[in-house]
Amino acid sequence: MKKIIFSGRVGCGKTTLTQALRGERLSYFKTQYINHYDIIIDTPGEYAENKKLLRALILYSFEADVIGLLASSMEEYTLYAPNIVSLCTRPVIGIVTHIDRPGARPDWATLWLKNAGCKDIFYVSSVTGQGIPDLMEYLREPGDVLPWDEDPAYWEARKKAKEIENQFLIREPVRVK
Ligand SMILES: Nc1nc2c(ncn2[C@@H]2O[C@H](COP(=O)(O)OP(=O)(O)O)[C@@H](O)[C@H]2O)c(=O)[nH]1
Numbered sequence: 710m711k712k713i714i715f716s717g718r719v720g721c722g723k724t725t726l727t728q729a730l731r732g733e734r735l736s737y738f739k740t741q742y743i744n745h746y747d748i749i750i751d752t753p754g755e756y757a758e759n760k761k762l763l764r765a766l767i768l769y770s771f772e773a774d775v776i777g778l779l780a781s782s783m784e785e786y787t788l789y790a791p792n793i794v795s796l797c798t799r800p801v802i803g804i805v806t807h808i809d810r811p812g813a814r815p816d817w818a819t820l821w822l823k824n825a826g827c828k829d830i831f832y833v834s835s836v837t838g839q840g841i842p843d844l845m846e847y848l849r850e851p852g853d854v855l856p857w858d859e860d861p862a863y864w865e866a867r868k869k870a871k872e873i874e875n876q877f878l879i880r881e882p883v884r885v886k
C-alpha cells in the first residue's frame with residue numbers, strides 16, 4: 710500500500726480515519742504528536758494551524774507517498790490557501806470527512822479542496838465506513854490483497870453506495886447574500 714500522511718484542522722477526523730483504515734475499534738484520543746504507522750502518518754491538527762509547526766508537516770510529508778488533505782463537512786471555513794497543492798512534492802488527494810453527520814455540507818468542503826488544488830477527492834465516514842474502501846483502493850499497490858477482492862456481494866453493494874453518494878453530492882452550494 711502507498712503510505713499516506715493526513716493533514717487537516719483539529720477535529721476534522723484524521724485519527725478516527727486512521728483507526729477506520731487500520732480496521733481498529735474507533736476510540737477518541739487527542740493526537741499530541743506525529744504518529745507514524747505502517748501506511749499512515751497521523752498528525753496533530755495544530756501542526757496545520759500553526760505556522761511554526763507547519764514545518765514539521767512538510768518534513769514528514771517526505772516520508773509519505775501521498776498527502777491527504779482532510780476537510781470536514783462540518784467546517785465553516787478552510788485553512789487551505791488557494792493552490793497550496795502546487796507546493797507539495799507528492800501527489801495530493803482531498804478527503805471530505807464527517808459525511809454522515811446531520812447538517813453535513815460535503816459540497817463546501819469539496820469547493821475548498823478544489824480551490825486548494827486537489828483533483829481527486831474522496832468522501833468518507835469513519836463511523837459508517839462509507840468511502841473507506843475507495844480510499845484503500847486508491848492506496849493499493851500491485852500485489853496488495855484487500856479483504857473484498859474475492860467477494861462479489863461487496864462490488865454490488867459498492868455500486869449501490871456510489872449511486873446514493875452521487876445523488877447526495879450534487880447539492881448546490883449555498884450563497885450567502
Ligand atoms: N459522525 C462522525 N464523527 C466522526 C467521524 N470521524 C471523526 N468523528 C468524530 O470527530 C471528532 C474528532 O475526530 P478526530 O479523529 O479526533 O479528529 P482529529 O483531530 O482530526 O484527529 C471525534 O469526536 C470523532 O469521534 C465521522 O466520520 N463521523
Ligand SMILES: [Mg+2]
Nearest residue numbers: 723724739740
Ligand atoms: Mg488526531
